[in-house]
Amino acid sequence: MLIKSDPDEIQSFLTDASHMLEGHADEVVFPESAEEVAEILKTATSTQTPVTVSGAGTGTVGGRIPFAGIVLATDKLNQLKSIVHEDPGGRAVAEAGVILSSFQRFVESEGLLYPPDPTERSCFLGGTVATNASGARTFKYGPTRNYVQRLKIALATGDVIDLRRGEVHADTKGQIKIPLASGGFIEAQLPSYQMPATRKHASGYYVAPEMDALDLFIGSEGTLGVIVEIETALVPKPEGLLGGVVFFSSEEDLLGFVEEARSLSLHNRESGSSEAGRLGTLMEKAFEVTSRQKVSSHEDQDHINSSIDARALEYFDRESLNFLRQKYETVPLDALGAIFFEQETNASTEDSVMDSWLALMETHHALADDSWFATNQQDQAKLREFRHALPVLMNEWFARHRQRKVSTDMSVPDNAFAEMLRFYQSSLQTSGLKYTIFGHIGDNHVHVNILPRDDHEGAKAREIYLAFLKRAAAVGGTLSAEHGIGKLKRDYLRLFYSEESLRQMAVLKRAFDPAGILGRGNIFSEEYL
Numbered sequence: 001m002l003i004k005s006d007p008d009e010i011q012s013f014l015t016d017a018s019h020m021l022e023g024h025a026d027e028v029v030f031p032e033s034a035e036e037v038a039e040i041l042k043t044a045t046s047t048q049t050p051v052t053v054s055g056a057g058t059g060t061v062g063g064r065i066p067f068a069g070i071v072l073a074t075d076k077l078n079q080l081k082s083i084v085h086e087d088p089g090g091r092a093v094a095e096a097g098v099i100l101s102s103f104q105r106f107v108e109s110e111g112l113l114y115p116p117d118p119t120e121r122s123c124f125l126g127g128t129v130a131t132n133a134s135g136a137r138t139f140k141y142g143p144t145r146n147y148v149q150r151l152k153i154a155l156a157t158g159d160v161i162d163l164r165r166g167e168v169h170a171d172t173k174g175q176i177k178i179p180l181a182s183g184g185f186i187e188a189q190l191p192s193y194q195m196p197a198t199r200k201h202a203s204g205y206y207v208a209p210e211m212d213a214l215d216l217f218i219g220s221e222g223t224l225g226v227i228v229e230i231e232t233a234l235v236p237k238p239e240g241l242l243g244g245v246v247f248f249s250s251e252e253d254l255l256g257f258v259e260e261a262r263s264l265s266l267h268n269r270e271s272g273s274s275e276a277g278r279l280g281t282l283m284e285k286a287f288e289v290t291s292r293q294k295v296s297s298h299e300d301q302d303h304i305n306s307s308i309d310a311r312a313l314e315y316f317d318r319e320s321l322n323f324l325r326q327k328y329e330t331v332p333l334d335a336l337g338a339i340f341f342e343q344e345t346n347a348s349t350e351d352s353v354m355d356s357w358l359a360l361m362e363t364h365h366a367l368a369d370d371s372w373f374a375t376n377q378q379d380q381a382k383l384r385e386f387r388h389a390l391p392v393l394m395n396e397w398f399a400r401h402r403q404r405k406v407s408t409d410m411s412v413p414d415n416a417f418a419e420m421l422r423f424y425q426s427s428l429q430t431s432g433l434k435y436t437i438f439g440h441i442g443d444n445h446v447h448v449n450i451l452p453r454d455d456h457e458g459a460k461a462r463e464i465y466l467a468f469l470k471r472a473a474a475v476g477g478t479l480s481a482e483h484g485i486g487k488l489k490r491d492y493l494r495l496f497y498s499e500e501s502l503r504q505m506a507v508l509k510r511a512f513d514p515a516g517i518l519g520r521g522n523i524f525s526e527e528y529l
């Protein structure tokens with residue numbers, strides 16, 4: 001097994017996209033099998049050596065940054081093991097260190113789709129499970145959790161468990177009993193808190209009545225075990241895709257457009273996803289009719305409404321567009337905001353879907369002539385690149401100014417979002433600070449990035465962030481909807497969970513990791529251990 005300890009060689013494992021400073025470790029080990037991982041963990045437990053699990057290091061909250069002990073890198077656990085087709089969809093098995101973009105390409109070459117799609121695709125599959133990653137497509141498909149069917153996990157005790165969804169559940173008192181290959185059990189008590197009523201959540205251990213034991217490990221940020229192998233569910237790959245970046249010169253029009261696209265998508269999905277799919281055939285017939293005889297405007301409106309089924313609805317505020325204009329000169333100068341949307345299509349729906357989005361744009365006075373659309377893969381890649389460019393530019397900015405990152409990841413329940421967005425905007429506009437607001441507006445989840453230019457502004461930015469956090473907690477929101485807590489946000493978790501809940505999380509961790517070696521400092525500080 002490869003082991004590296006030369007400071008120059010291990011430097012890249014001591015940081016991540018959070019740019020937290022001063023990470024340090026004695027060595028980085030690169031196991032190649034579950035048995036090797038288990039052996040490392042068993043030894044570390046007996047010597048009380050902290051172990052930080054490392055994926056690709058694209059995490060934004062310092063989760064893989066070590067502050068003692070060793071780093072366990074998953075880079076060499078990189079086998080794509082199998083794929084099976086089912087009707088519909090399929091399943092795939094891959095090791096934790098497989099790069100997400102390779103996994104997605106492989107799955108798509110088989111005519112299938114793995115929906116979780118965090119914007120940064122260079123992450124590892126294991127990292128996305130450990131953080132319950134989401135992304136733009138989560139609006140339609142939900143987070144990573146929804147697709148994990150089985151996990152092979154090495155525990156700190158040196159045991160390896162193979163957990164399949166549906167096999168082990170908590171009892172009515174919240175006790176989980178996981179059988180071990182050695183014949184014994186691990187017994188753990190779930191914390192007594194409830195999950196917030198948000199569409200996304202990645203803050204602390206997942207808990208639900210009589211939950212599946214598998215769900216405990218998804219989003220546990222390297223604190224309960226090392227995920228070695230993953231079996232995922234796959235869905236059929238859509239035949240076609242319509243993507244667009246729609247610009248608006250009025251914030252009110254933009255929000256009206258989002259509200260309507262969002263509620264139509266949710267409604268059409270709830271009334272049977274097939275409504276939109278089934279409508280493919282119905283629409284085809286309807287539009288044949290349209291070409292022959294004009295249907296009434298009322299019927300037209302119904303057709304438009306029932307065709308909208310966005311899989312992504314992403315927001316860019318004016319400041320985000322100003323940032324992006326550095327790289328994309330064609331961003332219209334009079335745009336005050338934009339929405340990136342995607343909808344899956346097939347040969348029979350592509351025209352009607354396009355017509356429906358154009359009609360929605362017209363209703364809400366979008367800058368139609370300046371907006372961008374993509375129907376082929378090449379153009380879609382360009383739109384994705386536009387979406388990806390913003391967080392990358394932000395991260396570069398933070399690194400350049402050597403300021404602590406002030407970047408939010410909260411989401412709030414449906415009824416609180418409009419007010420929350422107004423609160424973000426009014427607080428920032430009066431602050432004089434540089435900022436951007438962008439992200440997953442379909443899921444009531446936008447990222448606010450405050451860009452302090454010096455320490456004074458840094459302190460002001462953190463004050464404003466604290467006010468945002470308190471407001472999010474007051475309306476029943478979550479601290480992190482997708483990036484996790486890591487080390488950067490753990491102190492804020494107290495605003496969302498009681499002391500007792502944090503202690504219960506620590507007790508749960510101890511059941512799986514008696515010496516407290518794994519992911520030290522992630523989610524809660526070491527004092528709770």
Ligand SMILES: Cc1cc2nc3c(=O)[nH]c(=O)nc-3n(C[C@H](O)[C@H](O)[C@H](O)COP(=O)(O)OP(=O)(O)OC[C@H]3O[C@@H](n4cnc5c(N)ncnc54)[C@H](O)[C@@H]3O)c2cc1C
Nearest residue numbers: 055056057058059063119123124126127128130134222227
């Ligand atoms: C530009 C940019 C855009 C992003 N956009 C999104 C987005 O849209 N949605 C989103 O969800 N995230 C996003 N992220 C965050 C990041 O990509 C995700 O959190 C990703 O899931 C992290 O994967 P990784 O392999 O890089 O993990 P790392 O950063 O290496 O680790 C993340 C955490 O998981 C733990 N971990 C890693 N592998 C394992 C394992 N095998 N077993 C146990 N624990 C493990 C680590 O200890 C750490 O706590 C973005 C990041 C960047 C830089």
